[in-house]
Amino acid sequence: MSTLANHTTAGGQDWGAFGVTVSFGATTALDRVTLPAVPGSVAAVVGGDGAGKTTLLRTLVNRVRPAAGHVTAPPPTECGFMPTGASGVWQDLTVAENIAFVAAAHHLTGTDLDQRRGELLTAAGLDRATDRLAGALSGGMRQKLAFCLAILHRPRLLVLDEPSTGVDPVSRVDLWRLISRAAADGAAVVMATTYLDEAERASTCLVLDQGRTLTSGTPADVLAGAPGILTTGTAPTGPAELSWRRGRATRSWHPGPARPDEHPVPADMEDTVIALTLAARQES
Structure with missing residues (x-):
């Protein structure tokens, strides 16, 4: 039987997926997979197409319910999720309107919002693009905006699905700096990546193939x-x-x-x- 819970141990938060199995019909997408998510660190998930990376991340944020095993996480309001591709932004809204929309969902207002918006957009190099439609941004700028939206409310668990795929090299460096800063600020970061040099920079790495764990541990x-x-x-x-x-x-x-x-x-x-x-x- 699967369980999903908010769990805190005596030593702090013990978040992640533990012995998780997920099936879609006759297809087993994940087979007894474990991935701890530790505050202040980055866990990388790697593997080829169909390895189960996206299913695992969606399970972590309660968008997929496992058939077995359990998931522990902060409350949904304290989680941030960045989906793959451009689906993390509203392309017919400007950068400023995207920020305002997500801020309203998290009840961020006043000085707190002004400060947070300013620091994130400056760090992402988007501070001069606030009036541009998200759909008119370059791929790298759009990915950085999606990251800003995922982390705007300072989530304790940040889940990123291939945040730098298809992004130019300069924007990829910018994104990694933003991810590292989020972990340094105390978030537990879990990211799927197709760039294995990024996995080498992570605290831990999980390698998946066809829903099974091949290995895990430090790089x-x-x-x-x-x-x-x-x-x-x-x-x-x-x-x-x-x-x-x-x-x-x-x-x-x-x-x-x-x-x-x-x-x-x-x-x-x-x-x-x-x-x-x-x-x-x-x-x-």
Whole structure:
């Protein structure tokens, strides 16, 4: 039986998803997945398309009810959620009108609202775009506006679904600074990301594939658990399905042990996630 609750331990807030299973008809979207959300830290969720990242985040904010396991979170008024893409803003409203609309929903007024609006828009580089329609903003500016709306009310749990996907490199750096600041201010931040360099900056990382946990822990723990043997060269050294391009080079992977003529190379986060996925699919 699933449960959803607001839970506080003696040592503070113990939030997150614990042993959560979610099914849509005959499809199991999440299979006994656990993801703690710790105040003051960033937890990254990574995995390919269909891994279950969005389902897990929506479960955390009570938009999907699990069939098993439990979710603990602050009250909904103390949670912030940024969906993927441009759906986090109202495109036919201006930047200022978007802020005003969300502020009214959270009963933010007066000096508190003025101060919060000013600090967020300045940090996001939107302070000179307040009269522009959200739909007329660049992709990066629109994503930063969506982030500002999600965090306007200073949520204790902030859930972000691929906040920097499709965003230009400069805006992606700006977004990461905003995310880091939210965690430094005490929020428990959970974010799905397709950029594995962002996962390396997080406090913890959960790797999903087809709804199952491949590994979790600190980025160092994840990297240390890279399975098998990884080599690099100008062409695949094994089956094409076990090789991938990295810039001008080709990575090749196999379960191991190393062959006499092989010279394994260390795996970064991208290589590790691919290797974990390949290893899991070979076992299934």
